[in-house]
Amino acid sequence: MILARIKNIALTEGDVTKDGANGYVAGDNPVGKIPALTRDGAPTLMDSPVICEYLDSLSAPILPSSGEQRWAQLRLHALGDAISDATYNYRYETVREPALHWPDIIARHDQGLRNILAALADEVDSLGAPWEFGNLAIICGLDYCSYRASHIDWRAAHPAMAKWHAGFAQTKAYKDTYAY
Numbered sequence: 001m002i003l004a005r006i007k008n009i010a011l012t013e014g015d016v017t018k019d020g021a022n023g024y025v026a027g028d029n030p031v032g033k034i035p036a037l038t039r040d041g042a043p044t045l046m047d048s049p050v051i052c053e054y055l056d057s058l059s060a061p062i063l064p065s066s067g068e069q070r071w072a073q074l075r076l077h078a079l080g081d082a083i084s085d086a087t088y089n090y091r092y093e094t095v096r097e098p099a100l101h102w103p104d105i106i107a108r109h110d111q112g113l114r115n116i117l118a119a120l121a122d123e124v125d126s127l128g129a130p131w132e133f134g135n136l137a138i139i140c141g142l143d144y145c146s147y148r149a150s151h152i153d154w155r156a157a158h159p160a161m162a163k164w165h166a167g168f169a170q171t172k173a174y175k176d177t178y179a180y
């Protein structure tokens, strides 16, 4: 949604229903996960990097078309998505009743999250500002981590990254799309 807002692309948010083992069911999305992008006369797209690249392609792309700059942006985007993935995984494991907890796998997701955050904090000066293709996924991941894994106080652990994030939180695209 942030990328759509930055690029002035009008999207309509659809209602999704959760259908047990089928996951989130809306339109033509067998993956059963959100986000998914339904399009008139074309198949539904799923997976946030794919959706972002599609939206970016609709007008003057911010993702470089080739070369190391492209890989740098895709790498940062992947690291941002990895924050979200580790947070989902941590949440899925810890939302179960305590008798079903598996401490080793909880520790794996918790540590994975901490490792990604520390690695990004080490390179905070090169994460870019304002919005770029890579850093928008990092901002989304950081906010999702605050929401679902709040015991990891990344702002306290990484003050420079907190300051970097705060700059984005002042932007209209952020304020218009902040979900928590």
Ligand SMILES: N[C@@H](CCC(=O)N[C@@H](CS)C(=O)NCC(=O)O)C(=O)O
Binding pocket: 022, 023, 024, 032, 033, 034, 035, 046, 047, 048, 049, 081, 088
């Ligand atoms: N790699 C995917 C991950 C999507 C994802 O895991 N979404 C979660 C958000 S809560 C979901 O829909 N989970 C529902 C499920 O797995 O049933 C992306 O970036 O879009």
